[in-house]
Amino acid sequence: MNTAxxxxxxxxxxxxxxxxxPLLILLSVVVVTVLISxxxxxxxxxxxxxxYPLQARNNAGVxxxxxxFVVALGVQSVATTFPFAMALGADRRGFTVGTLLSHVVMxxxxxxxxxxxxxxxxxxxxxxxxxxxxxxxxxxxxxxLLAFLISFLAIWLLQSVGAAFGAGWLRYGVRGPMFIGLxxxxxxxxxxxxxxxxxxxxxxxxxxxxxxxxxxxxxxxGVLGQYVFLRRATTR
Amino acid sequence: MTSQIPAIEALHVTRRxxxxxxxxxxxxTVPQHGIVGLLGRNGAGKTTLxxxxxxxxxxxxxxxxxxxxxxxxxxxxxxxxxxxxDNQRYPxxxxxxxxxxxxxxFHEHWDQALADRxxxxxxxxxxxxxxxxxxxxxxxxxxxxxxxxxxxxxFFDEPYLGLDATARQHFYDxxxxxxxxxxxTILLSTHLIDEMESLLERVVVLDQGRVVLDTDVxxxxxxxxxxxxxxxxxxxVVGSAAVxxxxEVGGLLSVVVASPLTExMQQAAKAAGVxxxxxxxxxxxxxxxxxxxxxxxx
Numbered sequence: 001m002n003t004a005x006x007x008x009x010x011x012x013x014x015x016x017x018x019x020x021x022p023l024l025i026l027l028s029v030v031v032v033t034v035l036i037s038x039x040x041x042x043x044x045x046x047x048x049x050x051x052y053p054l055q056a057r058n059n060a061g062v063x064x065x066x067x068x069f070v071v072a073l074g075v076q077s078v079a080t081t082f083p084f085a086m087a088l089g090a091d092r093r094g095f096t097v098g099t100l101l102s103h104v105v106m107x108x109x110x111x112x113x114x115x116x117x118x119x120x121x122x123x124x125x126x127x128x129x130x131x132x133x134x135x136x137x138x139x140x141x142x143x144x145l146l147a148f149l150i151s152f153l154a155i156w157l158l159q160s161v162g163a164a165f166g167a168g169w170l171r172y173g174v175r176g177p178m179f180i181g182l183x184x185x186x187x188x189x190x191x192x193x194x195x196x197x198x199x200x201x202x203x204x205x206x207x208x209x210x211x212x213x214x215x216x217x218x219x220x221x222g223v224l225g226q227y228v229f230l231r232r233a234t235t236r
Numbered sequence: 237m238t239s240q241i242p243a244i245e246a247l248h249v250t251r252r253x254x255x256x257x258x259x260x261x262x263x264x265t266v267p268q269h270g271i272v273g274l275l276g277r278n279g280a281g282k283t284t285l286x287x288x289x290x291x292x293x294x295x296x297x298x299x300x301x302x303x304x305x306x307x308x309x310x311x312x313x314x315x316x317x318x319x320x321x322d323n324q325r326y327p328x329x330x331x332x333x334x335x336x337x338x339x340x341x342f343h344e345h346w347d348q349a350l351a352d353r354x355x356x357x358x359x360x361x362x363x364x365x366x367x368x369x370x371x372x373x374x375x376x377x378x379x380x381x382x383x384x385x386x387x388x389x390x391f392f393d394e395p396y397l398g399l400d401a402t403a404r405q406h407f408y409d410x411x412x413x414x415x416x417x418x419x420x421t422i423l424l425s426t427h428l429i430d431e432m433e434s435l436l437e438r439v440v441v442l443d444q445g446r447v448v449l450d451t452d453v454x455x456x457x458x459x460x461x462x463x464x465x466x467x468x469x470x471x472x473v474v475g476s477a478a479v480x481x482x483x484e485v486g487g488l489l490s491v492v493v494a495s496p497l498t499e500x501m502q503q504a505a506k507a508a509g510v511x512x513x514x515x516x517x518x519x520x521x522x523x524x525x526x527x528x529x530x531x532x533x534x
Contacts, residue, residue, distance in 0.1 A: 002311065003314075006341050010338050010341055013337050013338050014330065081327045083324070084324070086291075086292050087324055088339055088341075088385075089317050090314065091309045091311045092309060093309060094311055234287065
């Protein structure tokens with residue numbers, strides 16, 4: 001078995017953390033959304049109002065609940081796993097590929113669960129009480145296939161960004177993440193400055209698939225950054 | 237043909253960190269199948285050398301070959317190495333079973349029965365997170381992984397840290413027994429030289445980044461001897477032999493000299509009323525590490 005596959009297996013040794021915990025987070029989002037919806041309805045908000053679904057679909061609970069955890073997983077997948085993998089005989093290239101595979105598997109798995117929960121939500125008329133937990137604009141507005149695609153790319157992107165920060169920390173210590181953040185912020189500001197006069201036209205012409213391209217570019221930068229940093233990182 | 241290839245071959249290895257020279261033109265060879273001690277004072281370069289030999293770091297100059305290949309980014313060679321550091325970091329929230337499962341994934345010769353036996357011997361907790369382990373328990377985890385991996389090239393970096401006397405004896409006994417049944421190349425660094433001397437077949441001694449001794453243990457001990465007695469008498473017996481270590485109290489002098497304890501020297505010592513005796517490996521390593529300081533003091 002090559003290093004990439006061994007590393008993939010390594011990242012799933014802690015099954016509670018990488019499988020059980022995100023599932024619990026997702027279920028918590030559903031439960032909390034149900035409780036909040038019940039509360040709002042008891043306060044007097046009428047689910048029969050035509051505006052109710054339009055407002056309810058603004059729920060970004062999945063992002064707030066899962067986003068930080070997924071970034072942290074990405075950071076851990078490199079910062080604390082790489083030194084141990086080195087001790088066990090992994091090479092850097094194999095570790096990077098294996099970590100990338102683990103991010104893809106994790107993203108696909110979680111996206112599948114999100115889509116499945118969305119299907120359940122739709123089948124139960126929003127958990128029987130008009131609670132919009134996963135039927136949200138953020139996840140494609142109630143389309144399970146879109147929910148899968150958006151979740152998959154977002155989770156993969158967040159892990160890749162976390163992994164790049166983790167690799168930067170291994171290579172340069174605390175200065176690594178600091179400089180990555182500064183440079184990323186600077187690049188964003190420069191891009192905004194460059195396209196500022198065209199922003200209204202860009203918004204008007206916006207196509208959702210642009211986000212897919214943007215996500216792919218960020219993921220690629222994250223993976224390449226991870227490999228470049230790890231290439232010279234020492235584990236002392 | 238494979239058995240002819242040295243397990244480790246370092247040629248003119250140099251490693252610098254800024255203005256500090258951690259390794260300076262280090263060259264030595266370790267044949268396959270043996271237990272080799274990598275000895276020297278704190279900061280001599282032992283861990284730096286191990287990092288380079290295991291592909292976790294790169295030399296600034298020179299070359300390293302492990303089983304005939306440069307280990308850096310060479311998956312086939314790295315797959316035959318295990319190196320658990322004295323301060324090994326484990327992934328967040330790992331328990332013992334996670335660390336052992338991870339090690340079993342990377343080592344095709346992993347022996348779970350041996351790992352289980354070592355966990356029992358060392359009384360390692362199975363429900364506590366590794367980050368809460370004591371210093372000795374962490375060492376025990378490293379030893380368990382290092383031994384149960386049965387990697388053809390196994391490195392131990394001060395594996396005894398924090399271990400109680402019973403646990404250390406378990407380590408030595410298991411190491412020898414398992415090595416006898418599954419010969420491989422083991423390179424370990426230690427400061428408990430007296431205690432571990434019987435395990436070692438060969439030693440490489442570093443001092444300030446340089447190799448100062450590279451030989452079999454028996455041959456090392458045969459190259460040196462100790463003389464003690466009245467200063468004038470001892471100096472007369474020493475003659476032109478190189479003095480490694482000199483310890484003077486009042487009119488009494490004790491020296492470690494780079495000379496075999498020959499029949500001639502023993503007779504000369506007896507005639508001069510000087511005590512001549514063999515030296516232990518620890519005394520040799522201590523003397524090699526203090527050579528510059530003794531000269532300065534003189």
